[in-house]
Amino acid sequence: xxxxxxxxxxxxxxxxxxxxxxxxxxxxxxxxxxxxxxxxxxxxxxxxxxxxxxxxxxxxxxxxxxxxxxxxxxxxxxxxxxxxxxxxxxxxxxxxxxxxxxxxxxxxxx
Amino acid sequence: xxxxxxxxxxxxxxxxxxxxxxxxxxxxxxxxxxxxxxxxxxxxxxxxxxxxxxxxxxxxxxxxxxxxxxxxxxxxxxxxxxxxxxxxxxxxxxxxxxxxxxxxxxxxxxxxxxxxxxxxxxxx
Numbered sequence: 001x002x003x004x005x006x007x008x009x010x011x012x013x014x015x016x017x018x019x020x021x022x023x024x025x026x027x028x029x030x031x032x033x034x035x036x037x038x039x040x041x042x043x044x045x046x047x048x049x050x051x052x053x054x055x056x057x058x059x060x061x062x063x064x065x066x067x068x069x070x071x072x073x074x075x076x077x078x079x080x081x082x083x084x085x086x087x088x089x090x091x092x093x094x095x096x097x098x099x100x101x102x103x104x105x106x107x108x109x110x
Numbered sequence: 111x112x113x114x115x116x117x118x119x120x121x122x123x124x125x126x127x128x129x130x131x132x133x134x135x136x137x138x139x140x141x142x143x144x145x146x147x148x149x150x151x152x153x154x155x156x157x158x159x160x161x162x163x164x165x166x167x168x169x170x171x172x173x174x175x176x177x178x179x180x181x182x183x184x185x186x187x188x189x190x191x192x193x194x195x196x197x198x199x200x201x202x203x204x205x206x207x208x209x210x211x212x213x214x215x216x217x218x219x220x221x222x223x224x225x226x227x228x229x230x231x232x233x234x
Contacts, residue, residue, distance in 0.1 A: 002154060032217065032218055033218045033220070035220040035221075037155075037221075044205055044224040044225065044226055044227050045147075045155065045205070045207075045221075045224055046224065047220055047221060047222045047223075050220035050222065051220065056222055086154075088154065088155055090155075090220075092217040092218050092219075096172070097172065098157050098171040098172065098173070099145070099157035099160075099171075099217075099219070100157065101154055101155040101156070101157065102154070103154050104154045104155070
């Protein structure tokens, strides 16, 4: 059972918008930064969003994220087939003293 | 171009020892945190620990403390993850990834470059 809670799956048609939630506690999300990773099937994870809402160079502005209190969310607009894969939220946990990941959300583009 | 190149797949028996590697290039190896992450097939990501190669400062997840050892060789820009006695439950893909450059900030790090992963299979 992961420290950060994500829905196991999400889906949408090409061009649609989907959101993925990430729920935590005051030990992690509320008082620390949240990052998001995308892992296409069979590939290594790739940083998608850092420090709650910032995109690394090369990540399209179709991807956006936010954080409020003990929850965070990732939004993907204009869905494309290449967006398929697993999405993970991550943060530091002050109580557990380790980086923690969500259980991952498998995104399917219908 | 920043790159992390990991060693190849390993097949081992329970009780054997193993060291896997992660070679960095395209940046100053000594000045950036390198983290290790485990992924059991079909499962999510688990944080193992983090090392700052310049001074070999390490932080372990309590879940992995005593189970693995992280180290680094600055002369060849390579970080290592080592097991003394493997168990079947160590079967997983292991990733190294690059964190920030501030030695004081091992928390709140985003990992912005990942190696390709090393698959470790432990089976009798």
